Structure formats: structure tokens, C-alpha cells
Amino acid sequence: MNRIEKQLNECKENNEKAFITYLTAGLGGMDATKKIIKAQEGITDVLELGIPFSDPIADGPVIQEASFDAINEGASLRKTFELMKELRSEGCEQAILFMMYYNTILNVGLDEFAKRCKECGVDGLIVPDLPFEEQEDLQEALDRYDATILIQLVAPISADRIPEILKNARGFVYCVSTMGVTGGDAQFHSKVIDYLSNVKSHSKIPVMMGFGIREAKDVEPMKDIIDGAIVGSHFIKLLRKADYDPNAAKEYVSTFRREMNA
Amino acid sequence: MNAKAYFGQYGGQYVSESLMNVLDEIDNEFEKAIRDEEFLKEYHYYLKEYVGRETPLYLAENLSKKYGTKIYLKREDLNHTGAHKINNVIGQILLAKRMGKTKIIAETGAGQHGVATATGCALFGMECTVYMGSEDVKRQALNVMRMEMLGAEVVSVESGSNTLKDATNEAIRTWAKRAEDTFYIIGSAIGPYPYPKMVKEFQSCISREAKKQHFEKEGKLPDVVMACVGGGSNSIGMFADFIDEKDVELIGVEAAGKGIDTNEHAASMARGRIGVLHGTRSYLLQDEDGNIQLAHSISAGLDYPGVGPEHAYLKDTGRAKYVPITDEEAMSALMELTREEGIIPAIESAHAMAYAIKKAKEMDANQSMIICLSGRGDKDVNTISDYLDGKGYLN
Numbered sequence: 001m002n003r004i005e006k007q008l009n010e011c012k013e014n015n016e017k018a019f020i021t022y023l024t025a026g027l028g029g030m031d032a033t034k035k036i037i038k039a040q041e042g043i044t045d046v047l048e049l050g051i052p053f054s055d056p057i058a059d060g061p062v063i064q065e066a067s068f069d070a071i072n073e074g075a076s077l078r079k080t081f082e083l084m085k086e087l088r089s090e091g092c093e094q095a096i097l098f099m100m101y102y103n104t105i106l107n108v109g110l111d112e113f114a115k116r117c118k119e120c121g122v123d124g125l126i127v128p129d130l131p132f133e134e135q136e137d138l139q140e141a142l143d144r145y146d147a148t149i150l151i152q153l154v155a156p157i158s159a160d161r162i163p164e165i166l167k168n169a170r171g172f173v174y175c176v177s178t179m180g181v182t183g184g185d186a187q188f189h190s191k192v193i194d195y196l197s198n199v200k201s202h203s204k205i206p207v208m209m210g211f212g213i214r215e216a217k218d219v220e221p222m223k224d225i226i227d228g229a230i231v232g233s234h235f236i237k238l239l240r241k242a243d244y245d246p247n248a249a250k251e252y253v254s255t256f257r258r259e260m261n262a
Numbered sequence: 263m264n265a266k267a268y269f270g271q272y273g274g275q276y277v278s279e280s281l282m283n284v285l286d287e288i289d290n291e292f293e294k295a296i297r298d299e300e301f302l303k304e305y306h307y308y309l310k311e312y313v314g315r316e317t318p319l320y321l322a323e324n325l326s327k328k329y330g331t332k333i334y335l336k337r338e339d340l341n342h343t344g345a346h347k348i349n350n351v352i353g354q355i356l357l358a359k360r361m362g363k364t365k366i367i368a369e370t371g372a373g374q375h376g377v378a379t380a381t382g383c384a385l386f387g388m389e390c391t392v393y394m395g396s397e398d399v400k401r402q403a404l405n406v407m408r409m410e411m412l413g414a415e416v417v418s419v420e421s422g423s424n425t426l427k428d429a430t431n432e433a434i435r436t437w438a439k440r441a442e443d444t445f446y447i448i449g450s451a452i453g454p455y456p457y458p459k460m461v462k463e464f465q466s467c468i469s470r471e472a473k474k475q476h477f478e479k480e481g482k483l484p485d486v487v488m489a490c491v492g493g494g495s496n497s498i499g500m501f502a503d504f505i506d507e508k509d510v511e512l513i514g515v516e517a518a519g520k521g522i523d524t525n526e527h528a529a530s531m532a533r534g535r536i537g538v539l540h541g542t543r544s545y546l547l548q549d550e551d552g553n554i555q556l557a558h559s560i561s562a563g564l565d566y567p568g569v570g571p572e573h574a575y576l577k578d579t580g581r582a583k584y585v586p587i588t589d590e591e592a593m594s595a596l597m598e599l600t601r602e603e604g605i606i607p608a609i610e611s612a613h614a615m616a617y618a619i620k621k622a623k624e625m626d627a628n629q630s631m632i633i634c635l636s637g638r639g640d641k642d643v644n645t646i647s648d649y650l651d652g653k654g655y656l657n
Contacts, residue, residue, distance in 0.1 A: 054422060054553035055539060057434045058278045064421055076551045102276055103537045107552025129276045129538065133264045155280035157442070165279075179280050180439030 002149055003095035003123045004171040007045050008206045011228070018045040018172075019257040020208060021249075022099060022182075022232030024066035025049045026075020028244040030083055036239065037087065039246035041094050044253045045228070046172075048126065049084075051077050051100035058101075058128035060183030062233035066240075077104055084120035097124030097151065097171075102134075110141035118147035124171050126151045132165050154199055155179065156189040162202050172206040174230065175199055177213070183233035184212035196225045216259035229260060267455035270578060272571035275454040276538045277434070284441040289456040291361050296463060301356065308352045309467060312385065313342045315349075316467075319475035319632065324602040329622035332630035334484070336472045338496065338637065339607065345637030346465060346496045347378040347449055353464030355382040358445035365389045365444040369433040371398055371426030372562030373405025374608075374637060375449030380414035382447075390414040393433040395425040398562065405641065423556050426566055430540050450493025451570030454541030458498075458570050465499025472632050473503045480630055486621060488513040489634035490613040491584065492528065492563050494570035496636035501582060511583070514573060515617045517559035518586035528557035530569045531577055531584040539567070544574040560589035560645065561609035563637070591616040593649055596639065608637035609645065 011018040021044050025033050037047060052070040056063060077100070084096065098117075105113050105127065117125070125148060130138065135150060142148050152169040154162055155176045166173060175196055177188045189195060200207050210230030213219060219229045235252065242248030267274050275285055295301040309315040317337045326333045338346040358366060366388045370376030376392040383390035392409055396418045399406055409416050422428040437446040451461045469487075476484050487504050489497035491514040504510045519527035527533065534545035539554055547555040547567040557567040576582035587595075592609060595616035600606045607615060611634070618633045625631065639646065 055427065055431050057431050057540070058438070060435070061421075068422065071551075071553060078551070101538075103539060103546070103548070103554070104552040106537055107535075107548065107550075128278050129541075131275060131277065131279050131282050133267075133282070134274055134276060136263050153279045155278070157283050158279055159283065161279075161282065176278075176280065178439075179441065181435045 002171070003093065004046055004097065004149065007095045008172055011045060012206065017226070017260045018206060018208065018228030019253065019260065020044065020046045020048060020210070020228065020230040021235045021253060022048040022050055022230065023239070024052055024063065024070050024236065025080040025083070026052065026070040026073055027066045027236070028239070029073060030075065030079055032244040034083060034087065035246040036244065036249045037094065037096070038092070039250040040253050041092065043250065043257060046095040046097060048097055048099045048230070048232070049080060051080055051098055051104055053101040053104055056101060058181055060181040060233060062183045062236055066236050077108065081116050081120045084122055088121035095123050096121070097126060098122055099126040099128070102127050102130045105138065110137055111144070114141040114145045114148065118145040122148050124149045124151050126153065126174060128153065132161070156191065156195045162199060166202050169205055172208045172227070173199060173203050175207055175209045175226070177209050177211040182211055186212050186214060186218040188212060193222060193225070196222050200225050216256050219260065231256065264455070269572045269575035272542070272544050272574040273455055273458060274543050275541060276543065277454045277541045278438055280438045281441060281454070285454055285456065287361070292357055292456055292460055295357055295360055301360065305353055305356055309349065313348050313352065314340065316471045317341060319472055319479070321479070322603050325599070328602065329619065330627055331622050331625035332480070333618060333622060334476065334630060334632045335605070335635045336468060336500065336632055337635055338468060339605070339611070339635050343374070343378045343381050344640060345374045345378070345608065346468060346499060347375045348381065349467055349499070350449060350461050350464040350495060351375070351378040351382040351447060354445070354447045354460065355386055355388065358388070358447070359386060361445065363443060363445040365440070366447055367391045367393065367433055367436055367444055368447045368449065369393045369426065369429040370449070371429070371565060372641065373398070373402040373409065374563060374641065376414070376416070377405055377408050377412070378449070379447050380409040380412035383414060384412045391417060393417050393419050393429040393436070395423070395429045396420050397424040398426065398429070401562065427554065434540065449495060450566070451495045451498045451572065452493045452540055452542055452568060458542065458572055461495050462498045462502055462572065465495055466502035468496065468499035468634060469501060469503035472500070476630070476632060483507055483510050484632045485625065485629040486511045486513060486631035488515065488614050488618055488621070488631060490515045490564060490610050490636060491569060491573060492517070492566045492610065493568070494573045496634050498570060498572055500634040501576070505581065512576070512581060513617065513621070514582055514584040515587050515613045516569070516584055517561060517564035517613055518588045519558040519560070521588055522586050526558035527586070528559040528564050528566060529586045530567060531573070532586050534568070542571050544571045545569050560592065560649065561613065563608065563610040564613065585617055587613040587616045595619055596646070605635070606639035607635055608639050609642045611636045
């Protein structure tokens with residue numbers, strides 16, 4: 001079974017909310033990324049590794065800057081695949097997905113990319129500039145190797161698109177909390193509760209909310225609807241401040257997950 | 263896959279989910295508008311009375327004599343605001359108005375599309391924000407001032423390379439945030455569907471007029487039609503009505519900067535690989551990791567690492583040919599046109615002029631070509647002066 005699905009099933013069985021963090025791969029160096037991943041093992045349910053790209057149009061300033069800095073520090077998809085392979089060979093069973101832009105995938109070639117994902121134990125993908133209508137080619141390539149799942153995103157104005165998008169969705173559905181880009185200070189969409197309830201009513205898989213979340217209390221108002229939360233920009237800010245100290249990561253994710261489930 | 267969003271394998275809608283319903287709404291409204299006589303009447307009214315169309319198809323007498331073939335210039339430089347950009351702005355702003363949007367955003371590189379958008383917004387009473395890379399804000403101070411005089415807010419974008427590519431990223435991000443009340447006017451033949459289609463439609467007045475004018479003067483179709491290509495808006499407008507005329511040779515001229523074998527050019531057709539940027543799939547300048555490379559051209563309007571999807575398709579099918587012209591060749595053609603005909607072209611348009619001079623040498627006195635003179639050179643006098651002084655240029 002896919003590690004993401006397995007982990008989220010476990011959360012459901014234990015009646016727990018799931019927690020997902022995002023980290024730009026190679027920010028502060030690949031070693032730092034590896035340590036921060038290891039520090040979260042067994043606490044954070046799913047890890048998102050952002051593959052840095054020169055033109056991240058779905059990202060706000062924090063992740064843009066992280067992406068830019070990581071590229072300058074030599075980060076790349078190739079190195080992130082190597083890191084994944086290393087982690088898996090060391091017995092790491094953490095659910096990990098890549099968040100990346102479509103051009104980086106096209107650059108490798110769809111088949112080769114899907115193959116590498118399987119070889120290196122990449123459990124899932126989030127591709128923010130690949131909406132439902134454009135997913136066919138990538139989905140076909142992923143199906144050939146049957147290892148990596150494509151996560152579906154929905155937005156506050158997706159409305160009548162939701163049933164179609166969720167039809168064959170796997171893993172979890174990523175609900176973008178607000179219009180626009182990653183980051184922000186918990187300024188969610190004005191109709192966020194209606195929107196999340198609508199998604200929840202159509203979804204057979206866990207509903208996760210992301211964009212603009214910093215602490216567990218930010219998701220308190222929608223706690224009864226969603227199955228968990230995703231933190232990216234805030235996590236990166238915190239890590240930068242702590243000079244990529246794995247202990248800071250561990251403390252933050254432990255606290256968030258505990259408070260969300262309190 | 264949404265087949266109507268594609269030209270062969272190029273185009274598409276590579277944007278975040280937040281924008282998909284918005285694009286659908288724009289497409290539906292656009293299709294209604296261009297079939298609505300009232301809308302078309304209003305659009306053509308402003309093209310005539312405000313923009314100053316139709317623009318002349320001028321026989322460049324001295325150059326024609328010099329090269330022994332008929333060289334016609336489609337004078338888009340005579341439009342209000344000095345370039346073809348306003349044709350598309352008027353169309354898209356009327357569409358925005360029709361959709362009940364009150365706020366407009368746009369990206370700009372050299373500032374021509376920004377100025378045209380700010381102009382349209384002043385005319386129609388819309389709130390206007392223009393995103394411009396901080397490098398371009400410095401290089402094009404005069405256009406920044408024009409936009410501000412026209413009442414637009416110019417946002418200086420500090421991210422990535424601080425140029426057009428990054429300004430476009432920021433405009434797309436802002437649009438994704440504010441799409442509920444904001445219309446994004448894209449100036450190039452790029453972006454997610456239906457933008458390339460809309461830009462082509464609103465720029466096709468160039469070829470519609472030119473075809474008719476050429477018939478009036480010569481009683482036949484031209485042998486060659488030529489335009490410069492950055493994102494590809496003036497060229498797609500110049501090609502539009504000739505695409506189905508198989509005997510007319512179509513040539514797009516892209517910027518070779520310091521040469522296509524250097525690292526400093528904007529020749530996405532000659533040197534790019536297929537990829538996705540700014541919502542569309544096309545030829546792109548990119549490195550081995552798939553990161554987008556910086557383009558270089560002495561002309562800010564051609565300084566873009568990608569190209570419109572329909573151009574990529576026209577290249578692959580062989581319907582149009584794309585050729586590179588260096589900074590140096592363009593500047594020499596700029597001076598030649600200035601001295602021979604008394605017309606100072608934009609450096610962008612001078613690229614088309616440079617290839618026209620090469621091409622003319624293969625043609626005879628019974629043949630004719632049309633070159634799209636997409637803009638005037640007033641905006642470029644600082645760059646021209648630095649270049650002539652041998653100081654090089656900021657780019």
C-alpha cells in the first residue's frame with residue numbers, strides 16, 4: 001500500500017488529525033534537509049519536499065525566496081532523488097511527496113520521471129500548475145509504475161469542478177485555504193467553512209487544508225470539518241530562524257500535532 | 263486535456279486550480295463578445311477614433327529602390343501610445359467591462375504594454391496596477407512616469423531576475439488572489455488559454471488591414487510577410503489573415519542578442535526546448551535542471567525566454583519560418599531605416615527590418631513584402647544613444 005494512504009488510514013483509525021509539513025529541498029544544504037526529515041519521522045504524517053524551481057507562480061514570498069536560495073546552493077531534482085534513495089536504503093518508511101512545478105517534470109521526461117519516483121520511493125506528487133484538465137499524460141506515466149500518486153488540489157472557487165476532481169483522487173485532497181499563493185497570516189477565504197464542508201461532503205479521502213496556517217489554533221474554527229493541516233511557509237521561516245536545527249523542527253511538529261489533536 | 267486550448271501540442275492551461283473557473287468564464291464571455299455586433303461596433307469605434315486606425319501600409323520608396331523589390335511597412339508605430347499593444351488592450355478592457363470587472367492588472371517589460379494598459383484604464387475609468395521588474399523600472403523610467411501620470415500604480419517586482427518574466431509571475435500570483443474582481447490583461451501572445459487566442463483576435467486587425475491595403479496597391483497578395491517575435495503579439499496579428507494563404511511566406515524574427523551560440527540571446531525558437539511557463543506549453547530557454555534561463559536582447563520587448571504557443575506550432579508545421587537577428591544587425595537596420603526613410607523604429611521592429619534587408623536581396627522587382635513596424639523608437643533613444651557611443655547597454 002502507498003505510504004501516504006497507509007499513514008492517513010492509520011490516523012483515521014486512531015481518530016486523529018493528520019499533520020503535513022513542507023520544506024524546500026536543499027534549503028540550507030541537502031544534509032540539513034535530511035536531518036530535518038529524520039527529526040520528523042514518526043511525528044509528521046506526510047512530508048512534502050519542494051523541488052526548487054526558478055519561477056514558482058503558486059508560491060508566496062517565503063517559498064519563492066527559499067526556492068531561489070536553494071537553487072543558488074546547488075539544489076536540484078536530481079539531488080533530491082538521490083537523497084530519497086539514500087533515506088529509503090537506510091530504512092526510512094516516512095510518507096514523502098514532492099511538491100514541484102510541471103516544467104521540472106517535463107524536463108526529465110514523463111516516463112523517466114515516473115520511473116525515478118518509483119526507484120527512489122517518492123510516494124506522491126503535488127503539481128500546483130497542473131490542473132485536472134492537464135493531468136492525463138502525467139497520470140498515465142505514473143500508472144505505468146504504480147508507485148506514486150498524484151494529489152488533487154481544490155480552491156475556494158472550484159465549486160462545480162469538485163466532484164470531477166475528486167472522482168479518482170487518492171491519498172488526500174489538498175484544500176487551498178485562500179485564493180492566491182502559499183503563505184499569509186491565516187487570512188482564509190471569507191467562505192472557507194462552506195467551501196471546506198462542500199469538499200468534505202464530496203470526498204471519500206481525507207481533506208487536508210493548507211496555505212497560511214502557522215499554529216494549531218489557526219485551524220480551530222474548521223477542526224470538525226477537516227482531517228488535518230499542512231504548514232509550509234511558516235515552517236520554513238521557523239527553520240531559517242533556528243538555522244535549520246532539526247530539534248526546532250521536531251519541537252514544532254510535535255507541538256502542532258499534539259495541540260491539533262487535543 | 264482540453265483540445266481547444268491547444269495548437270498541436272502547444273498551449274494549454276497550466277495554472278493553479280484557483281484560476282480554472284476564471285479562465286472558463288473569460289473564454290465563454292470572449293466567444294460571446296466577438297459574435298456580438300454591439301461589442302464589435304464599440305471595439306472598432308475605439309480603434310478608429312481613439313487608436314487612429316487604420317494605420318498606413320507605406321511603400322518604403324528608398325529602401326525598395328535600393329534593394330530592388332517592393333518593401334511595405336505596416337505602420338503600427340503610428341498608433342496612439344506608439345505601438346501595436348493598444349489594439350489588444352482596447353479589446354481586453356472592453357471584455358473586462360462587459361464582465362463587470364473594475365480592476366485591471368498587467369505585466370510589462372519595456373513598459374509599452376503597461377503604458378497601453380494604463381491608457382485604456384484612464385479612458386474607461388478602471389483601477390490599474392502594472393507589475394514591472396525592478397531592473398526594468400530602472401531602465402524604463404520614462405515609461406514608469408507615463409504610467410503614473412495616467413493614474414496607474416506601478417509595482418516594482420523584486421524576485422528572481424527582476425525582469426519581465428518575474429513581473430509576469432507576480433501578475434499571475436496577484437490575479438490568482440484577486441480574480442474575483444480583477445481582470446488580467448496579458449499583452450503578449452502567451453499565457454493560459456484563452457489568452458493566446460484573445461491576443462491574436464485583437465491583434466488580427468493588423469493583417470486584416472494590411473491584406474486589403476496590399477490588394478488595393480498591388481492587386482495581389484504579398485510574397486512575404488514578416489514581423490519580430492518576442493512573446494509574439496504583433497507577429498501573430500501580422501500573420502493571422504495570411505496563415506491560410508499558403509503562397510505567402512511567413513517569417514518571424516527573434517532576438518539573437520549577442521549571437522545564438524553565446525549565452526546571451528532570446529532565441530527560444532532556435533535554442534529552446536519544449537516546456538511550461540506562465541500557463542502555456544511552448545519553446546523555452548531552460549537549463550539542464552529545467553529552470554528557466556534569462557533571456558538577453560538589446561530590445562526590452564523581445565527579452566523573454568519563451569514564445570507564444572501558436573508560433574511554436576507554426577514553426578513545427580513549417581507554415582512559418584523563424585530566424586534570429588543579433589543586437590548588432592538590428593541596430594544597423596534601425597539606423598538604415600531612420601536615414602533612408604525618416605522613420606525611427608522601435609528596436610524590436612528593427613529586428614524584422616534587419617531580416618527584411620537580407621531577404622530583399624533574394625527577391626525581384628515584381629515581388630513584395632510586408633514588414634510589421636510594430637512600434638516607434640522614441641522610447642529607445644537612451645539605449646540607441648548608449649549603443650552609438652559604444653557604451654554598450656544595460657541589459
